[in-house]
Amino acid sequence: MVRPTLRVLIAEDSEEDALLLVEGLKRAGYELQSATVDSRSAMETELDRQPWDLLVSDHSMPQFDAVAAIEVLKRRGIDVPVIIFSGTIDTASAVVAMKAGARDFIRKDDFLRLVPAIERELKEAEDRRARREAEARALQAQKMELVGRLAAGIAHDFNNFLTVISAACSVLAKDLSPEDPRAREVSEIREITKHASSLTRQLLIFSRRHELCLKPLCLQDAVRGMEGLLRRLIGKGVEFQISLHVPSSWIRADVAHLEQLLMNLCVNANDAMPQGGRLELRTSNTIVEGRPCALISVRDTGVGMDPATLSKIFEPFFTTKPVGRGTGLGLATSHSIVQQLGGKISVESAPGRGTTFYVSIPVVDPPKPT
Numbered sequence: 001m002v003r004p005t006l007r008v009l010i011a012e013d014s015e016e017d018a019l020l021l022v023e024g025l026k027r028a029g030y031e032l033q034s035a036t037v038d039s040r041s042a043m044e045t046e047l048d049r050q051p052w053d054l055l056v057s058d059h060s061m062p063q064f065d066a067v068a069a070i071e072v073l074k075r076r077g078i079d080v081p082v083i084i085f086s087g088t089i090d091t092a093s094a095v096v097a098m099k100a101g102a103r104d105f106i107r108k109d110d111f112l113r114l115v116p117a118i119e120r121e122l123k124e125a126e127d128r129r130a131r132r133e134a135e136a137r138a139l140q141a142q143k144m145e146l147v148g149r150l151a152a153g154i155a156h157d158f159n160n161f162l163t164v165i166s167a168a169c170s171v172l173a174k175d176l177s178p179e180d181p182r183a184r185e186v187s188e189i190r191e192i193t194k195h196a197s198s199l200t201r202q203l204l205i206f207s208r209r210h211e212l213c214l215k216p217l218c219l220q221d222a223v224r225g226m227e228g229l230l231r232r233l234i235g236k237g238v239e240f241q242i243s244l245h246v247p248s249s250w251i252r253a254d255v256a257h258l259e260q261l262l263m264n265l266c267v268n269a270n271d272a273m274p275q276g277g278r279l280e281l282r283t284s285n286t287i288v289e290g291r292p293c294a295l296i297s298v299r300d301t302g303v304g305m306d307p308a309t310l311s312k313i314f315e316p317f318f319t320t321k322p323v324g325r326g327t328g329l330g331l332a333t334s335h336s337i338v339q340q341l342g343g344k345i346s347v348e349s350a351p352g353r354g355t356t357f358y359v360s361i362p363v364v365d366p367p368k369p370t
Contacts, residue, residue: 009055229259242281
């Protein structure tokens with residue numbers, strides 16, 4: 001029986017016993033990645049090097065023991081099964097180890113019990129992981145719903161204020177000649193009002209309170225139509241290239257939402273390259289879960305993101321930009337738009353290696369000529 005690759009960390013001071021354990025697991029059908037440690041510092045080093053699926057530990061070693069190994073895992077917040085595999089262990093010591101967090105204890109002369117114990121514990125660990133992920137998704141969905149309601153309420157109220165300000169500016173502008181210095185100030189107020197209206201639009205899109213007007217769109221034509229606007233948004237030190245796939249891809253989308261999506265991704269990429277760089281917007285075709293899709297990729301050569309940042313980028317109001325430079329709504333809005341179009345958005349990034357966003361949207365048949 002061929003089993004999946006098992007990454008097992010072995011806490012053992014006997015090289016011979018560790019080798020016998022490895023050979024026994026290989027004979028049981030496991031593809032194995034393993035490392036042997038016999039001290040706290042050695043274990044810390046291996047935990048830093050890569051993730052592990054399982055810890056098999058001798059009960060007591062001259063410099064280390066199973067309980068100390070379990071403490072290392074707990075301090076780091078690592079939830080992997082721990083099985084004690086020891087030549088001699090009395091009942092009292094076994095109870096202490098189990099209370100500390102060991103999942104099972106097996107004597108070295110009873111190797112036949114080890115493989116079934118590993119299979120059981122790996123399955124239970126996977127079940128625990130799945131439950132945690134499901135709980136986290138449910139909590140995130142509740143949080144997003146609450147934030148969405150709050151954002152929608154704020155956006156509607158704020159939009160009412162902006163409407164009054166904009167109307168007042170229109171009245172004032174009629175009473176002022178173009179040469180009047182106050183005319184310029186009124187014009188600036190109107191421009192600021194427009195920018196604020198754009199923010200409320202993003203809030204409404206994010207909260208899904210913005211009315212959609214879905215219709216078949218040629219993706220390539222939509223990108224071409226936005227090229228001038230996008231180039232004005234990109235910094236002078238950034239080389240901007242658009243590559244469009246032929247033949248054209250048709251999607252069902254709201255043109256305003258699609259424009260907002262592309263603007264958000266390109267502006268975000270531009271901001272990630274304060275010293276200049278290269279930004280590429282590309283369209284192509286792909287298959288996602290067996291369904292033909294149009295693929296939009298936005299790639300930059302900027303500062304990149306670490307895993308901690310990547311895990312939060314689609315959360316509303318999360319931003320790494322300085323105060324006053326970002327609202328934290330751009331990527332949250334982009335995520336909401338893609339979901340409303342029935343698509344998926346993903347990202348690849350690493351510090352110093354740039355970032356690429358991928359957006360896949362199901363394709364539709366082009367409209368028939370009328």
